[in-house]
Amino acid sequence: xxxxxxxPRHLVRRRGQEARLxxxxxxxxxxxxxxxxxxxEGLKFMVYLQKENIIDESGMPKERFSAEFPKxxxxxxxxQQVVRGDSAAYFCASSFATDLTEAFFGQGTRLTVx
Amino acid sequence: KNEVEQSPQNLTAQEGEFITINCSYSVxxxxxxxxxxxxxxxxxxxxxLSSGKKKHGRLIATINIQEKHSSLHITASHPRDSAVxxxxxxxxxxxxxxxxxxxxxxx
Numbered sequence: 486x487x488x489x490x491x492x493p494r495h496l497v498r499r500r501g502q503e504a505r506l507x508x509x510x511x512x513x514x515x516x517x518x519x520x521x522x523x524x525x526e527g528l529k530f531m532v533y534l535q536k537e538n539i540i541d542e543s544g545m546p547k548e549r550f551s552a553e554f555p556k557x558x559x560x561x562x563x564x565q566q567v568v569r570g571d572s573a574a575y576f577c578a579s580s581f582a583t584d585l586t587e588a589f590f591g592q593g594t595r596l597t598v599x
Numbered sequence: 600k601n602e603v604e605q606s607p608q609n610l611t612a613q614e615g616e617f618i619t620i621n622c623s624y625s626v627x628x629x630x631x632x633x634x635x636x637x638x639x640x641x642x643x644x645x646x647x648l649s650s651g652k653k654k655h656g657r658l659i660a661t662i663n664i665q666e667k668h669s670s671l672h673i674t675a676s677h678p679r680d681s682a683v684x685x686x687x688x689x690x691x692x693x694x695x696x697x698x699x700x701x702x703x704x705x706x
Binding site: 518520526527528529530533541576578583584585586587588589590591592593595 | 630632634639640641642643644647685687689692693694695696697698699
């Protein structure tokens with residue numbers, strides 16, 4: 486079991502470009518959570534997805550950010566028209582159960598907007 | 600509002616010292632995770648606690664439900680323990696994170 490895999494580990498984008506961050510959950514896990522860690526700040530919840538469904542997106546900015554978790558393939562966090570303030574580390578976590586009693590985190594994607 | 604507060608924010612220790620990191624949380628948090636994050640690295644889950652105490656190697660985590668307080672202890676600390684330790688409360692089906700405690704263990 487390879488654990489939660491995120492790619493890329495590092496991503497550099499110019500202002501206005503699109504960023505796509507991928508998260509493959511642990512085998513058998515159908516619950517995926519995305520978190521953002523801004524410099525010098527704690528992790529903040531963004532979105533919770535199950536296969537083909539967005540369950541809770543209360544932490545997602547209303548514009549430019551979207552997430553999906555298709556039936557096949559990884560979960561994708563998409564940021565359109567990136568701005569400097571989007572520079573952060575983005576982590577995903579997966580769990581088998583809905584209650585997050587066991588959560589496994591990925592290595593994160595560090596996005597730098599130049 | 601669910602909140603999680605950690606202390607201290609930064610901690611420097613000499614190798615071999617006993618270390619304690621504290622976490623207080625608000626009503627609505629039913630369990631706590633302790634996480635470890637190495638510089639530039641990913642996040643590793645150390646413990647999940649809803650009551651009592653858990654031990655793994657040199658790490659011990661305790662939780663007091665009545666006082667809404669949890670502690671992470673490291674015995675015989677080592678430079679490789681240097682990392683950011685984060686407590687995260689499980690509330691309303693999601694994790695609320697503390698800001699982390701940056702631990703530096705000097706040889």
